[in-house]
Amino acid sequence: MNSEPRPIGRRAVLAGAAGLTVAAGLPYGTAVAAPESGYDQPPAFAQAQQAYLAIGFEHNEAGGYAWGESYFLLGLLRMYQAYGDPAYLDTFVDRAEHLAATTDRARGVTDYRGRSGPVWRTSNAYTAAHGVITDGTGAAAIQVRWAGARAAESTAEISEVAADTFTLTLRNPASATVITRTGVSLDPASPNYAVTVINAGYGPGLRWTAIDLRDQPAVAPAPAAGTITFTSQFYVYAVHTGMVAYPLALFARIVAETPKLRHRYGGAAKRAGAAAAAAIAFHDEEFRIVDGVGDYVWPKGAPIPFDGLIQPYNQSHGPGQAMAELYRLTRAKSYRQKITAMLEGFARGVTSTADGAYVWNYWPPHSELYNGYAAADQLSTYTPFYSAVRSIEDISHAAITIEFLAAAHAAGIRHDDLDLPAVAKTFVDNVIRSETEVWFRIDGSADAVPGNAVQAARWMLYARYDTEIYAQCLRVYDAAALVPSQGSHALGIGYLNWARKEAWRRA
Secondary structure, eight states, rough: EOOOOOOOOOOOOOOOTTEEEEEETTTTEEEOOOOOTOOTHHHHHHHHHEEEEEOOOOSSSTTIIIIIIIHHHHHHHHHHHOOOOOOHHHHHHHHHHHHTTTTTHHHHHTTTSSSSSSSSBGGGGGEEEEEEETTTOOEEEEEEESSSTGGGGGEEEEEEESSSSSEEEEEOOSSSOOOEEEEEOOOTSTTTTTTHHHHHBBBBTBBBBEEEEOOOOOOOOOOSEEEEOEEEEOOOOOHHHHHHHHHHHHHHHHTTTTTTHHHHHHHHHHHHHHHHHHHHHTTTGGGGETTEEEBBBBTTTOOTTTTBBBOOOHHHHHHHHHHHHHHHOOOOOOHHHHHHHHHHHHHOOOOETTTSSSOOBSOTTSSSHHHBBOOOOOOSSSOBBOOOOOBBBBHHHHHHHHHHHHHHTTOOOOOOTTHHHHHHIIIIIIIITTTTTEEETTEEEOOOOHHGGGGGGGGGGGGGGHHHHHHHHHHHHHHHHHHSSSHHHHHHHHHHHHHHGGGGTTT
16 A cells, blocks of 8 residues: 555544534433434335335346345345344345346346356446448448447448448547548558547547458448447446345355344355355456456457456445455355455555555556556457546445455454544545535545535445544535435435444444
8 A cells, every 4th residue: 555645634624513412321422413303214225225126126227226126135134233224135035036036047138248147237328339330232341340339329321332432420429529530441551441430530539440251351332321330338347236135145154143044044055145146247357366466357359448357446345345245145255355465455545544544546556547558458249449547446446445445354354554443534525625515536626516515325234433434424415415316315315224223243
């Protein structure tokens, strides 16, 4: 871990602020606005549960399981830990059975490689989309790809068709730039070869690339005039899998360690644990350890932005948190080895402020995206080159990392240079902005709109080190007058209840 003084002062909220009351059972410094049926009470979670279940996610193809179901499931477990009410576990089991019934394998659907695993594929906003230029005979010739926002809304227009040339116009609504090229040819020997022309139009904001689909590319008659639409591809993200597998594994571990639960939930817990382990194993080939540092790496050629590259911290730590719970269940050395390597990579990238709080970047300093890479490096097919990206992590993505750190610590897998109370200090010193506001980034920068701000409650595991985290998040929720509408809201409210009941004493 690096040590780097930063000019960030403590932004603690005064406990004596007007209109605040001290919550019973918590030490000084936890002044909160606590109405009888506030966000840290069971009725608020019931409202959030009703709102979430009304969405009715049936699959993960728009990310609903990863960024909705996973949070709701974890919220149910935190509510159980807070109150010991088995009704939360009953709902959890129902939802876990729904997940099992809607894996790719159960649905009979596949990813881009034709695999149908015990996982949940995605597409749409998360993957590239393809369009196919045919030759004049109707045979597939050139695959055109957009790997970025609104990929499926991309179009390729063919016009001004001659014997073997045509005009090509590429549009994507995420960019105001329209690429138009004349005299385009399907002949690889032509200076206006379609693949060359399209790839030359690529830029960090213009995610166009192309490949030739023909076994023996050669001159061919031009395609017919018309507009080619694009189709989203299917991919299974390790972070999506990890987010879903984590509460499944946590449930399995809670039941395994709680004798009074085994009779009622033992079978469901074993199924959940097995499902989590199988889902995580689906991504084993993506995990790399280099120089003691562990990361998930997107497969080169996968139809996603940044294929072939090291994933950001949060996307490796999503499955990492699940592995921590699976390690507690199985004591399998492979989980410990991977978690230890991920902790090493994180420890090398974290900096410490003068007051001892942590700051880290979205991309690991050892990653290609942090340093930037060139087309000549031939690292990525869908994103051939990219400038260095050194943005500081935001509070929502950071919440995945700190959940992983806490889970690893509880599993007895620790790094000498990583200190969990320092994470709590990061929140209190850097994230708190005012009595009712938080910053978006963990170094105390960038405005957080209410939708961002309420994600701060996902830092609640660290209230055991400083209960000001609980107090501040409750104030943020009250100020936002949040009407729960998604899974992360249920988790945030679950965590507020968890902290009010000091559930860390029983977790």
